[in-house]
Amino acid sequence: MGSGxxxxxxxxxxxxxxxLPQASPIIDPFGxxxxxxxxxxxxxxxxxxxYCMSENMSFLPKRDVLSLEELDRVCSAxxxxxxxxxxxxxxxxxxxxNIMSLVRSxxxxxxxxxxxxxxxxxxxxxxxxxxxxLYECGVRRINVSLxxxxxxxxxxxxxxxxxxxxxxxxxxxxxxxxxxxxxMVALKNENDHEIVPILKWCxxxxxxxxxxxxxxxxxxxxxxxxxxxxxxxxxxxxxxxFTLQDIPYKTGGPARYVEIKETGGRLGFITPLTHNFCxxxxxxxxxxxxxxxxxxxxxxxxxxxxPLRASSGNDLLNQAIDEAITRKPKGHDFIIERDKRTPSxxxxxxxxxx
Ligand code: SAM
Ligand code: SF4
Numbered sequence: 001m002g003s004g005x006x007x008x009x010x011x012x013x014x015x016x017x018x019x020l021p022q023a024s025p026i027i028d029p030f031g032x033x034x035x036x037x038x039x040x041x042x043x044x045x046x047x048x049x050x051y052c053m054s055e056n057m058s059f060l061p062k063r064d065v066l067s068l069e070e071l072d073r074v075c076s077a078x079x080x081x082x083x084x085x086x087x088x089x090x091x092x093x094x095x096x097x098n099i100m101s102l103v104r105s106x107x108x109x110x111x112x113x114x115x116x117x118x119x120x121x122x123x124x125x126x127x128x129x130x131x132x133x134l135y136e137c138g139v140r141r142i143n144v145s146l147x148x149x150x151x152x153x154x155x156x157x158x159x160x161x162x163x164x165x166x167x168x169x170x171x172x173x174x175x176x177x178x179x180x181x182x183x184m185v186a187l188k189n190e191n192d193h194e195i196v197p198i199l200k201w202c203x204x205x206x207x208x209x210x211x212x213x214x215x216x217x218x219x220x221x222x223x224x225x226x227x228x229x230x231x232x233x234x235x236x237x238x239x240x241x242f243t244l245q246d247i248p249y250k251t252g253g254p255a256r257y258v259e260i261k262e263t264g265g266r267l268g269f270i271t272p273l274t275h276n277f278c279x280x281x282x283x284x285x286x287x288x289x290x291x292x293x294x295x296x297x298x299x300x301x302x303x304x305x306x307p308l309r310a311s312s313g314n315d316l317l318n319q320a321i322d323e324a325i326t327r328k329p330k331g332h333d334f335i336i337e338r339d340k341r342t343p344s345x346x347x348x349x350x351x352x353x354x
Contacts, residue, residue, distance in 0.1 A: 016113035023114070025082035026321075034254055035084045036322035041071060042091040043288055048159035049124050049147075051185055054221050055159060065288045068102045074286060074304055077314050077321060079109045084116040085252050091288070094126035103137045110138040117252070121145065121183070125161060127169025129174040133243050141179040141251075143210075144170055148152060148191050149198060157190065174205065181208040181251070181268075188229040195234060199279040202248070203265030210255050210268035215297070222321060231271045238267075252282065272297070278331030284324075292321070294328040302327070 016022055025033035044059050058209040066074070075086055086106060093099055109115035115338060120134075121143040134142070146166060173180055182202050186192060195211065202209040214227045238244060244262035250257075250300050255268030278295075285293040290305030302324035307316035 004189065007134060018112045020112070020114075023080055025084070026325050030323050030328070030330055032102065032280070032282055033082070034284055034325055034326070034328070035082060036087070037078045037083045037085070038089055038283060038285045039071065040086050040090050040285070040287050041068075041093045042096040044095055045090060045123070046095050046125055047092065047161040049145075049161075049185075049218060050157055050159065050222055051122075051227055060289060066290050066308070068096075068098060068105075070290070070305075070308055071102055071288070074103050074308060074315070074317065075106055076101065076109065077317050081318070081321060084226040086115060086118050088118075088120040090121075092123050092125065093120050095123050096232040100130060100133050100137070103134065103139065107137040107139075109332055113288075117141070119143070121263065122169075123158070123161065123164035124169040124173075128165070128172045131169070131172040131178060134173075135176045135178055139178065141181065143181045143183050144158060144173070145156060145183045145185075146170075146198070147187065148194055149201060150194070150239050153191065153194075157187070174207075179207075180205075181210055183210050183212055185212045185214055186229045186234055187214065187227045188226065190227065192229055192234070195238070199238075199260070199265075199267060200263060203260065204262035206265075208266040208268060209287045211347060212270045212271060212274060213270055231269045235269065245311050254281070281331075284328070292324050294324060295331070297331075298329050300327055300329060 001070045025035045027033055038311070042065070047054065048055050048057070073081075079086070086109075088099075088103070090096070103118070103120075106115070106118055110118055118137070118139055120139065122145070124144040124146065128141075148154050149163070150151070150208070151163045154161055170180060183192050184191070184198055186195065194310075199209050201245070211231055213229070213231050234242065236288075242263075244258040244267070245261060246259050247259050247266070249266060253270075254272070257266050257268045257269050259265070260267055269343070281295070285296060286294070290303065290308055292304050294300055294302075302320055304317060304320050304324075307320040310316050
């Protein structure tokens with residue numbers, strides 16, 4: 001499909017292709033327009049990354065999880081309220097049964113021009129099966145998480161994953177025409193020596209790379225202070241070998257980008273702990289049970305499942321969304337300290353969606 005959407009900059013659309021007026025975005029109490037919805041379509045995953053989950057996880061019972069039709073209803077209500085970008089995540093979004101029916105159904109909002117972007121974050125394990133169909137549904141960019149190019153290390157970090165499958169998935173996505181951004185969580189003494197090789201590998205394939213600091217979300221089996229590597233340090237080290245130029249490039253997310261002169265490619269930094277990015281936060285997060293989190297780093301949330309299931313119309317749902325946005329907090333209070341063994345936020349990243 002061709003979306004036919006006219007884009008002025010990454011956050012504004014000048015017109016819808018069907019001629020209908022564009023909804024104006026919802027504005028939170030701090031004047032930030034909420035234009036970005038991340039949806040965790042499942043809390044389940046075929047990997048058990050050491051920074052994300054414990055090896056033995058108990059997942060949500062199916063009855064608590066929104067059906068694909070219900071997820072469509074909530075997403076569509078947000079689109080009607082001016083959300084321009086939708087990112088499906090998880091857990092692993094591509095392990096949810098029939099997930100492509102949701103992607104296909106949501107792609108109708110791309111066709112009208114109401115939605116500017118439909119995308120997903122994936123571990124890549126299932127991409128070989130879905131790349132082509134994703135492209136057919138109007139998906140143009142995806143994020144693939146990859147923390148190492150070494151088979152053995154990949155097993156150590158993901159516990160259950162197989163690097164060769166992810167590599168095949170990445171190849172299939174590139175062949176289908178999808179732009180890929182690789183997300184790499186920087187882990188001290190684990191994959192820091194691979195940052196430069198992965199950077200070069202990405203840029204040779206015309207893929208952006210974003211480095212992410214570990215965030216203190218959910219109990220895991222390890223001590224997070226052992227994993228935490230401040231990206232300010234990484235940047236200084238990179239500057240010894242490369243020329244990094246700050247650029248205003250934005251993807252709607254919190255990453256700050258530089259261009260690497262030597263490779264001509266882009267490198268993003270997501271630094272929730274060394275640099276507070278909340279002032280430009282444009283997003284809210286929906287879990288697969290219909291809980292709306294107003295901030296990744298805060299526990300305050302709104303239940304959208306009850307109003308959604310209470311009637312077939314969207315009045316109650318819309319009211320609940322409006323009320324929730326009035327509670328969007330100014331920012332998060334992430335902190336990783338050696339004497340503080342409990343996470344800042346109790347839920348795992350796989351619940352809220354990264
Ligand atoms: N399963 C998919 C994947 O791995 O891409 C989507 C969900 S995953 C929770 C989304 C992103 O969050 C991944 O890039 C992952 O590396 C990152 N992530 C998970 N736990 C994290 C943590 N505690 N701190 C920082 N990033 C984390
Ligand atoms: Fe699964 Fe993604 Fe979490 Fe890894 S980071 S365990 S792939 S949800």
